[in-house]
Amino acid sequence: MLPHLLAKSAQTSPGKLFWSVIVALMLGQIVAFWMLCSHQVRKAQVRDATLQVERMAMSDCLRYIPKSTLNSCASRVVQNREPGPALAAGGAPAASPAKPVKVAFQGAAAQGMKRE
DSSP states (O other), rough: HHHHHHHHHHHHHEEEEEEEHHHHHHHHHHHHHHHHHHHHHHHHHHHHHHHHHHHHHHHHHHHHSSSSSSHHHHHHHHHSSEEEEEEOOOOOOOOOSOOOOOOOOOOOHHHHHHHH
């Protein structure tokens, strides 16, 4: 049995082996790409659902809590948010893309008074 298999494998051309390896690699890459895309879609769906829930929470807070403000409702929503993987591991929270900006305007009258 074994010599028969060895004889058959010796008859196989290297071109067939090359193309079978190439096809296997292509299929592996297609499966890996599909897995990556489906994971990214799931993450985007989770982000969208989280955003929708936070919007509903803000709306409910403003509607049903007397004398509530945007800031007080936003702080309630942030406090009730579940910790992400960075917070659960004891790390620092993820950086927000929004940066605080300090702007000081000086009117024309104030600038004119300094020149005199």
